[in-house]
Amino acid sequence: MLSHKAKYALKALLYLAEQDENHISRTIEIADGANIPKKFLEQILLDLKRGRFVSSKQGKFGGYYLIKSKNDITLAEIHRLFDGAIALLPCASLNFYEPCSDCKTESECSLRQGLMLIRDKTLKAMEGITIASLVNK
Amino acid sequence: MLSHKAKYALKALLYLAEQDENHISRTIEIADGANIPKKFLEQILLDLKRGRFVSSKQGKFGGYYLIKSKNDITLAEIHRLFDGAIALLPCASLNFYEPCSDCKTESECSLRQGLMLIRDKTLKAMEGITIASLVNK
DNA sequence: CTAATTCCTAGTAAATCGATAGAATTAATA
DNA sequence: TATTAATTCTATCGATTTACTAGGAATTAG
Numbered sequence: 542m543l544s545h546k547a548k549y550a551l552k553a554l555l556y557l558a559e560q561d562e563n564h565i566s567r568t569i570e571i572a573d574g575a576n577i578p579k580k581f582l583e584q585i586l587l588d589l590k591r592g593r594f595v596s597s598k599q600g601k602f603g604g605y606y607l608i609k610s611k612n613d614i615t616l617a618e619i620h621r622l623f624d625g626a627i628a629l630l631p632c633a634s635l636n637f638y639e640p641c642s643d644c645k646t647e648s649e650c651s652l653r654q655g656l657m658l659i660r661d662k663t664l665k666a667m668e669g670i671t672i673a674s675l676v677n678k
Numbered sequence: 679m680l681s682h683k684a685k686y687a688l689k690a691l692l693y694l695a696e697q698d699e700n701h702i703s704r705t706i707e708i709a710d711g712a713n714i715p716k717k718f719l720e721q722i723l724l725d726l727k728r729g730r731f732v733s734s735k736q737g738k739f740g741g742y743y744l745i746k747s748k749n750d751i752t753l754a755e756i757h758r759l760f761d762g763a764i765a766l767l768p769c770a771s772l773n774f775y776e777p778c779s780d781c782k783t784e785s786e787c788s789l790r791q792g793l794m795l796i797r798d799k800t801l802k803a804m805e806g807i808t809i810a811s812l813v814n815k
Numbered sequence: 816c817t818a819a820t821t822c823c824t825a826g827t828a829a830a831t832c833g834a835t836a837g838a839a840t841t842a843a844t845a
Numbered sequence: 846t847a848t849t850a851a852t853t854c855t856a857t858c859g860a861t862t863t864a865c866t867a868g869g870a871a872t873t874a875g
Contacts, residue, residue: 543766545864551789552780567820576780581865587822600873601819616792620766629680629757643689643713652688655753655807662803663796670792682833704851718834724853737842738850 547623549577550585551672554619557595558611558676565604585623592622611676617667627667628660635660684760686714687722688809691756694732695748695809702741722760729759748813754804764804765797772797 543551552575560566568586572579586605589595596608607614620627626637632644633656644650680688689712697703705723709716723742726732733745744751757764763774769781770793781787 542763542768544862548767548789555788569820576782578865580867583821583823584865590822597821598873599821599871601817602874603820603872605821616796626679630685631679645713651692651812652685655812659753659800659803659807663800666796666799670796675788675792681831706851715834717836720852721834734852735842736840736852738848739843740841740851742852 543620544624546581546585546588547619549575549582550589550619550623551616551675552577553582553585553589554594554607554611554614554672555675557605557607558672560606563606565598565602565606567604571605588622592618594618611673612671614672615668616670617664620667627664629656633657633660635664680757681761682718683722683725684756686712686719687726687756687760688753688812689714690719690722690726691731691744691748691751691809692812694742694744695813697743700743702735702739702743704741708742725759729755731755731759748810749808751809752805753807754801757804764801766793770794770797772801 553571556571556575557566568583569579571577571586572582577585586595586597590597590605594607594609594614595605597603597605617627621636626634628634628637630641630653631637631639632641632650632653641650641653644653690708693708693712694703705720706716708714708723709719714722723732723734727734727742731744731746731751732742734740734742754764758773763771765771765774767778767790768774768776769778769787769790778787778790781790
């Protein structure tokens, strides 16, 4: 399941993607437009900025705008940024790999094999969902 | 991600599936065999019993045994029993549906459409992973 | 200088998670 | 029938995470 943070991030990105190019959106504008608690959204936008999905202009008349093409922002990336691993267990994860402490020998962990299969399919599906693909609906 | 409960449940089911037919496994035996905290495993086995995956015999020489074919126990079912929805948001879930409080009109929620697509693919993949398919490795 | 905005750091209440404790219940068998 | 070994049930605990909120510092346009 997605955290609220991840959901709000996606909604905020969708909002930004729907604006005219060169338009700068204030936090409050996004919060109202996408129904997101404003102070919470502030943090989320900062995270998106650190992740180089958006950039900002400070001070009066400042705000946020996309710096990554909406075709290149995938659900998989947003999931990873806010909720971490896409795999069902860390031992089956590409980006957040950690061995299981309770598995005696990993090569023999039959569960892991199955979970890596799931991971590959889920990942592929999530990489196919882009902000652009969602906006055009 | 799977909770420890779900992971332990899968490991316990794998353990049971590997035993001879008609063999009854005590909790402590499963706990040792699959490296699961015994008291925690107790709860998990009760959950699996309520879910009609296993049954138990009480008293001396009691224990647990599979009552569902290993071909019919899927990762999807275990995920649902212990961790709930497979979809990324409740509004995109089949079995745990709930509307989003922050979406103005659901039909217009472009995010939901994408998440239902992911759900279908993930679900299909998870239904393909059975205890039997994991044991034979 | 002032107003409007992002940026930063804490804090907090509630829920969830992983696990433990202990007593009640059940059943085999000596 | 008493003993013993097992499941079953209920309650609780501490740590972590989640979803926010609060307050103010820094920045910028006019």
